[in-house]
Amino acid sequence: MKRFPFFLTLLTAGLALLSSCTDVVDVELPEPEPLLAVEGNITDQPGPYTIRLTKTGPYFQDQEPPVVRGAELVLSANDGTTETLRETAPGVYQTRQLQGKIGQHYVLSIKAEGQHYRAATEIKRIPGIDGLSQQYKQNEPGWDNGIYAFYNGPELPGAGDYYRFKIFLNGELQNDPDDLVVRDDALVDGRYIGGIELNSEPLQPGDSVRVQLLSLPQDYYYFLNEMFTQINNVGLFSSPPANVRSNVVNVDPAGPKAVGYFAGTAVRSARLTIQ
Structure with a gap:
């Protein structure tokens, strides 16, 4: 355990050395024309x-x-x-x-x-929704023990349909960057879609779950996919922002x-x- 104070001392000294070698550079970025x-x-x-x-x-x-x-x-x-x-x-x-x-x-x-x-x-x-169902998951790999809600409904025959799923938990739209869910029917054309998980955290009795299924024009589907990419384009290896x-x-x-x-x-x- 005596190694940790020594390590922290080295880390603090190293950070101080790095900060002393850092120059502040002011970069003037051109302001784009408002659109x-x-x-x-x-x-x-x-x-x-x-x-x-x-x-x-x-x-x-x-x-x-x-x-x-x-x-x-x-x-x-x-x-x-x-x-x-x-x-x-x-x-x-x-x-x-x-x-x-x-x-x-x-x-x-x-x-x-x-x-x-x-x-x-x-x-x-747009197809109809048959309904939502709930299941209790216990001791199953990849699941925390608890109650989960699932989507069930048909997909219309004929490829070329695009959808967005909006999920509301207790009346609140799930609107984090990863919650933008858009799909096409390329792999499920005309099939029944059952057991699609709607929540990642277990629910409690009395909680309400509401899902909205939206049909999308093809170009709007691509717009939302591009927006998802830009919203989640973060981190050390992110690519330059694009329109x-x-x-x-x-x-x-x-x-x-x-x-x-x-x-x-x-x-x-x-x-x-x-x-």
């Missing part, structure tokens, strides 16, 4: 549907992004339905009557700060670009109270 950031979606569930407009800021800036006020937003469907969104709060725009439908295509037109942007999306088909794709396009090709995504999704949900 329009779009966040919003339309679903097959009753509205209103919300679009948020902000501006991007410097990478290391720890402040709320500035909002974009006074923009003109028009949402159009391929069945001829059109609605102008109203600004209900600074930078927040909402529909009033338009109802999203599976199989419909939508175009969002945004006129803001002298620029005109467009974003196109669609609402894809994530966007479906918001400036009508003027020479004009400033935009970031973010306007997506169409269908939504199905199921709930379980642990017994």
